[in-house]
Amino acid sequence: MIKPQLTHVGIYVKDMDRMLQFYSDVFGLTLTDAGRPPDFHLNIAFLSANPGEHHQMVLVGGREDDATANVAQQISFLVASLDEVREMRDKVVAAGLEVRRVITHGNAWSVYFSDPEDNTLEVYAHTPWYIPQPAAIPFDLDLSNDEIMAQTEELCRANNGFATAEARQATMREMMDS
Numbered sequence: 001m002i003k004p005q006l007t008h009v010g011i012y013v014k015d016m017d018r019m020l021q022f023y024s025d026v027f028g029l030t031l032t033d034a035g036r037p038p039d040f041h042l043n044i045a046f047l048s049a050n051p052g053e054h055h056q057m058v059l060v061g062g063r064e065d066d067a068t069a070n071v072a073q074q075i076s077f078l079v080a081s082l083d084e085v086r087e088m089r090d091k092v093v094a095a096g097l098e099v100r101r102v103i104t105h106g107n108a109w110s111v112y113f114s115d116p117e118d119n120t121l122e123v124y125a126h127t128p129w130y131i132p133q134p135a136a137i138p139f140d141l142d143l144s145n146d147e148i149m150a151q152t153e154e155l156c157r158a159n160n161g162f163a164t165a166e167a168r169q170a171t172m173r174e175m176m177d178s
Contacts, residue, residue, distance in 0.1 A: 009075055010058035014067075014117055016043060019059050022116050023047055026091050027077065029057060063117070074112070076122040082145050085109050088123040089141060102141045106131035106156045107165065109148070111141070127152055130168035132161035 013019045023029045029047035032054055036043050042062040046055035057075075079085055089099055089111045100120075101112040110124040129152065137155060139148060156162050163171070 007053060008056045008058060009072070010060055011072060011075070011119060012063035012067075013059045013061060014063045014065055016045060016059060016061045018116055020045055020047075022095070023057060023059070026088075026095050072119055074120040074122050076124060079123055079125050081125050082109055082148060085111055085123055085125045086141055092123075101136075102138060103136045104139050104152050104155065105133060106135045106137075106152070106159065107133070107168070109139070109141075109152070126165065127156070128165050129153060129156040130161075130163045130165055131156050131159040135159075 020031060024031065024047070027049070029049050032046045032048050034043070034045040042060050044061075045059040047057045047059070048055050050056060077088075079088060089102070092099060092111070092113050097113050097116075099111055099113050101110070103110050103112070104127070105124075106127065107130045108124040108126055110122050112120060112122050115121055127149075139151060141148070143151075
């Protein structure tokens, strides 16, 4: 069975230079290519943090200055650890942006904020647990990792749908193989 994998997202932007600077400075993405294709009327920039992927994000010029809708419900970035979630939160604040939410979904610790053109971004790390979604419980990212782990585990174990992440992944494999 063919299983396409999501590998990149593209968004329309108003100010290409500002958005390139933001995604380079805050997320460490590298501009891999840019230009205007002969069969397309807008400038395009390709960015990636993975040498094996030409692009993980595409910025396309041409978003109207008076656009009233965001181009995506949210764009999410996975990091490796709770420490990296905290580090990204600090980078966002240092960039002059407001952190809107710090929550646990039970299966992830997440920080939500907006990029300079008001697109909602999430930076998250997996937890070792699973609870049915949607779940969104605020937590204090300034606590120690041990305190956050203990609070999150207690929260998850109190949920009727609790499972370890490994058990949930096994269930998901069964669901996807059928």
